[in-house]
Amino acid sequence: MNLTAKNCSFCDGQLKLGTGTMLIKNDGSLLYFCSNKCRKNMLKLGRDSRKFKWTRKYVKGGIKKSR
Numbered sequence: 001m002n003l004t005a006k007n008c009s010f011c012d013g014q015l016k017l018g019t020g021t022m023l024i025k026n027d028g029s030l031l032y033f034c035s036n037k038c039r040k041n042m043l044k045l046g047r048d049s050r051k052f053k054w055t056r057k058y059v060k061g062g063i064k065k066s067r
């Protein structure tokens with residue numbers, strides 16, 4: 001486990017030490033957010049980061065649906 005570098009749970013961008021937010025969910029899993037923008041998008045808006053170009057998880061051309 002690397003304690004020095006964390007990646008944002010939403011956009012997958014790297015968190016710098018001392019920045020960002022850590023959230024512990026009720027089920028015990030950890031979430032890290034680089035900014036309030038990411039936190040809001042995931043928790044409040046329930047968005048899928050793969051659909052947004054500003055995240056590193058963005059899937060080019062959109063998510064493929066299984067037929």
Ligand SMILES: [Zn+2]
Pocket residue numbers: 008009010011012013033034035038
């Ligand atoms: Zn982020």
